[in-house]
Amino acid sequence: MLLLLLVPANFLPFGNGDVVNPISDDGSSEAIYLQHPFKYFGRTYNQIYVNNNGHLTFTQPLSAYVPYLNSGIDIIAPLWTDLNNGNGGTISYREDTSSTVLAQVTQAVNQYFPNVPFTATSAFVATWDSVPYYSDEGLVTFQVVLVSNGDRSFILINYGDIAQTGQVWLAGYDTVDSDNSFTIPAASAPELSYSSNINVNGRWSFRVDGSANSLKSTPLPTENGQYVLCALIRSTFRTPTHVLLCLIMD
Template structure:
């Protein structure tokens, strides 16, 4: 069938537009460390969900006092250490369980629909330089040099039973001897009705953290702009469990906050938001994420 000149023009225009969309969708988020086949990753394209990959670590990784020589990259968006996990029904932290968990985005992921999961370890090169610079920037009081890095990436993966959803996130394990850190990086994340959660938990939940808003599937896209280190889309934590992280005795912490009116603290639901923001500030100061904040009294005084 012959097309009129106008039809040919429209066909070319639509084709170029579609190509532009594909190119933009494949661009890597700014905060991500190098990943994928281009970076030399081991790429795991599974035909089933509930898949886990054992990674034998080149260097020991210390996680809140426990030393691990292996980890499992689970398709459901979490790392475990003692055993693989096929659980896609998220349990809210603290679980008080028997497993250490690092969950950049724990939910029901199905990579048979679209997306890939990849990982790579580094013991030299530019990635270690990048990790060293990042940790020095976020934790300036520490004399740190990265000696090992593991990057695990879920790139444009789909939620189970929801075709067309694309969500990208990444977790970076960084070690330098006895010091250990994790970075959680976020790209575009689709809204999901599935149960979801981001953060980490430890055996018996002696330390844990939930990224604010990450348990609400409709708020997941906000991870792209959230941070505890003033880098949109990135959360950073020290996780070796050093003395300063687990011992509050003798420490006095001052936090300055501003509210617009007294009703900001007394209105129903407002105080929970304030306490959540306050806890974020305390975690930035390397206090244990397991610290519970409760309100005992509100008193209005004259300035």
């Protein structure tokens, strides 16, 4: 029997050659030792954990399924909520250094950050494919890609179909001291599938090595003839964070 895996257009390939996470409620991968270290806001990590509840951590696994700000850890959370791979779906990962994938992520970073010279040497790809919520029947499909050349680091967060949920959820990233954090501004989980900060439906991208998130501020056309200009800026109001500021122009 031939099994066809439908990969969303904004995703990197996944499945073939990936390591699959154990089926475990609130579980995690074992420590994954990276062939190429990843710099995350000034700290360099040689290992990572893929946690079943929709996040990546570096120093230890995390079972928490209720998201919270100011978590006190370095965390990348494409969709932090209560997920249960015991009821279906697959959570998988790989570190990819193939020329095809490196060319693909290099092209993406060069497009989104045109003022930053960059050629990728590694891409860590983690994918949650059709994983159900713990308390709802809906399924979620999303992917996070850590892209690095050893000095500069970027993340791509890709969303496929995201079902509605009554559970608490959060998408974004945070650091130990929360000096660098960002929460994707979506009113509902399904909105993640077509939200973006780089004009690609269902994809978000950030520079995370510790330098400024110098996304190009290019006006994006809308269906009604207006333009939206978005920029990621740093805010120090109460808790330092990053805010996506968008202006609608005629």
